[in-house]
Amino acid sequence: MPRILTIANQKGGVGKTTTAVNLAASLAASERRTLLVDIDPQGNAGSAVGVARDEVEGQSLYEVLLDGRPVSEVVRSTELKFLDLVPASRHLVGAELELAGTERRESRLREALREVQREYEWIVIDCPPSLGLLTLNGLVAAQGVLIPIQCEYFALEGLADVLRTIDLVREGPNPRLHVDGIVLTMYAQNNLATQVTDEIRSHFKKEVFQTVIPRNVRLSESPSHGKPVLLYDVASKGCQSYLALAREVVKRAEKLGRAA
Numbered sequence: 001m002p003r004i005l006t007i008a009n010q011k012g013g014v015g016k017t018t019t020a021v022n023l024a025a026s027l028a029a030s031e032r033r034t035l036l037v038d039i040d041p042q043g044n045a046g047s048a049v050g051v052a053r054d055e056v057e058g059q060s061l062y063e064v065l066l067d068g069r070p071v072s073e074v075v076r077s078t079e080l081k082f083l084d085l086v087p088a089s090r091h092l093v094g095a096e097l098e099l100a101g102t103e104r105r106e107s108r109l110r111e112a113l114r115e116v117q118r119e120y121e122w123i124v125i126d127c128p129p130s131l132g133l134l135t136l137n138g139l140v141a142a143q144g145v146l147i148p149i150q151c152e153y154f155a156l157e158g159l160a161d162v163l164r165t166i167d168l169v170r171e172g173p174n175p176r177l178h179v180d181g182i183v184l185t186m187y188a189q190n191n192l193a194t195q196v197t198d199e200i201r202s203h204f205k206k207e208v209f210q211t212v213i214p215r216n217v218r219l220s221e222s223p224s225h226g227k228p229v230l231l232y233d234v235a236s237k238g239c240q241s242y243l244a245l246a247r248e249v250v251k252r253a254e255k256l257g258r259a260a
Helices: 015-031 044-048 061-067 091-102 108-115 133-141 156-171 192-202 216-223 237-259
Strands: 005-006 033-039 082-087 121-124 144-150 178-187 208-214
Touching: 005 015, 005 133, 015 044, 015 082, 015 144, 015 178, 015 216, 015 237, 044 216, 044 237, 061 091, 061 108, 091 133, 108 133, 108 144, 121 216, 133 156, 144 156, 144 192, 144 237, 156 192, 178 192, 178 237, 192 208, 208 237, 216 237
Parallel strands: 005 121, 005 144, 033 082, 033 121, 144 178, 178 208
Antiparallel strands: none
């Protein structure tokens, strides 16, 4: 069975999609069969691995969630041998309203992934920057949540909302859900970033990963070329940071497996 990991934060601009894409790519680079699932209507995770949103009309996660289409029929391969993608399409914009009146609306993704989960070691889910029904589907489908936090003043405010939502999901539709960790992103060498980092680590000693993702030009450029950073500039600080994060994520997952 794979480790299903949802990348979630209701704040935009915290490096959520960058983390989902490059963590999934780093896991795949270590020859772990990985599926990246894009449930953000913006479709940025797909375009960051070379699959544009306009290319997937009729063959996207929308058809899986709303029409009951098998996931295996919409999976796309990527440049990385061990990385596949379930893409988002523009129709996901209205999916939350369409799902609202349906049965099992919060567990559609979990049920859909059962068809393919034995084919993968890792499934990484990229959520929209909100705590709506699509993100809820991501949380209900997962065993773990990874929360990216930008090293800025309001970081802890947004984190509290995410943790409350995770607690509600754990008390309801997904008791197995676990916070796998908090990753600090867009770190710059200045006093504010240092203060925010110290404060977050003091509040969440065990949850915060040791790896910190820096602000990095190559990391910012790679999506415009339709590539994860390890295919764009493997020597960059951004790439090396995500490779290190992937190693930490795997170690934590192994510890959780032994504890279970």
